[in-house]
């Protein structure tokens with residue numbers, strides 16, 4: 001069979017391995033994991049590999065992805081990471097636990113939960129400085145009080161999200177702050193918070209450096225499981241596989257050309273006037289892949305190849321004078337942005353390379 005191109009090759013055994021190593025690592029201090037599936041659009045086989053690796057929950061930001069996994073028979077506790085008021089009824093129908101920060105939305109959830117005869121579980125997200133989602137600390141007590149008054153909502157935990165928007169580190173201070181808030185809320189309202197969700201793939205350094213994790217007993221991990229790295233410095237976590245995903249594209253032109261464009265300069269397809277270094281005549285290679293498919297800055301070519309630039313449907317590489325043949329394959333590894341875009345492109349075939 002002729003291999004399809006472009007394609008993304010996915011190793012389920014590597015993903016399962018990563019989930020397993022991380023489950024054991026964090027499990028040593030009583031921290032359970034949510035496997036975050038949004039970067040892979042809720043691919044059911046990948047979610048299954050995470051579950052086999054030991055994650056207790058599957059979390060996604062989109063209901064459509066959760067529906068996709070449920071329809072495929074994936075069985076887990078499903079967590080919605082991003083809750084929209086307009087989707088309240090669908091949240092109740094499809095999701096076990098949702099992350100929330102707005103009373104309006106939680107009221108709507110309670111309303112639909114009562115219509116569907118359900119009790120909906122929520123985790124209240126607290127703002128600890130990264131300035132994406134979260135209830136401010138000064139508003140938290142009132143927020144909890146009003147939420148507890150809703151008949152069909154159960155607060156199962158609190159959480160925070162750092163290192164996503166504002167680039168604020170999840171350090172000991174932040175985790176201590178979240179632990180303290182958990183204690184305070186439990187005391188003030190005489191409730192038990194089962195889940196204290198301290199963050200995401202950026203929490204690795206904190207975990208490794210701290211002897212005590214306080215009340216933190218859950219993390220939501222996407223990138224660490226999928227790409228094997230933490231996300232404060234994007235370093236590989238010891239024992240994890242970094243290449244569960246490989247992007248492969250076809251060479252459609254391979255020629256010796258000057259390294260400087262010739263003629264009168266003007267804007268390129270994306271509105272900028274590019275500049276180039278004169279390195280004389282070089283072997284240039286074009287692969288059938290473009291900005292419509294991929295975040296080109298998220299691609300790392302193997303061997304000695306270097307990306308010179310790209311347009312909607314072409315990526316141009318310097319092959320270091322290596323004679324790549326038309327029709328041959330070029331392999332790239334991916335960062336999170338590259339993975340996200342590649343998984344979302346309808347033009348990139350998704351291929352599982354092992355079923356072990």
Ligand SMILES: *Cc1c(COP(=O)(O)O)cnc(C)c1O
Nearest residue numbers: 036081161200201220221222223
């Ligand atoms: C995407 C997301 C995560 C996962 O982040 P990673 O850096 O991929 O581990 C965790 N929590 C929330 C709220 C998210 O939106």
